[in-house]
Amino acid sequence: EIAMTQSPATLSVSPGERATLSCRASQSVSSKLAWYQQKPGQAPRLLIYGASTRATGTPARFSGSGSGTEFTLTISSLQSEDFAVYYCQQYNNWPPLTFGGGTKVEIK
């Protein structure tokens, strides 16, 4: 089973600032990595797949990078609606499909 580790657990950022979230896989997942956003009381929403491809409707301020075991989600200029929990998920080796523990982006 591939373990996904996200850091930091909580990120405090001011609106308009840049946020950088990390996701590490316990072994290579190539570029088979997705990012999801989850707001309180809502289901997760797909943001990024293939490590760097924005899903339909994902604003351009969200960008994904990385391959192998190290991945990054960058939000270039945080908007009020971006404060949420973000999860990464690998889909290279399964079952099981595995998610990271999440990074909560909160208002500083």
Added chain:
Amino acid sequence: EVQLVESGGGLVQPGGSLRLSCAASGFTFSDYWMHWVRQAPGKGLVWVSRISNDGSNPKYADSVKGRFTISRDNAKNTMDLQMNSLRVEDTALYYCVRESPDRGTYYFDYWGQGTLVTVSS
């Protein structure tokens, strides 16, 4: 518009059973592989099970293997999860999730709102 609507959650005693259902609309259900993903209260996301578009070759997380059974009815556009021998640790919000349309890429492009399963005496 793609819609996934879960139902069937509730309170059940340890050792009990529950059957969850997911009603899909807004897309050709029989073309898509489908999954269940769960989230314990205040915790992260955990993959539970997958079923292929024709109902074959189901897959399960080790934690539910032998206790849960996934199935689907393409004529009714529904997917079910039969959960037996429930444990306290199965308490979670269960999401019905659609896999991406690109075969072999197992990420999730649409999620339902979830149905809550509580296992407690």
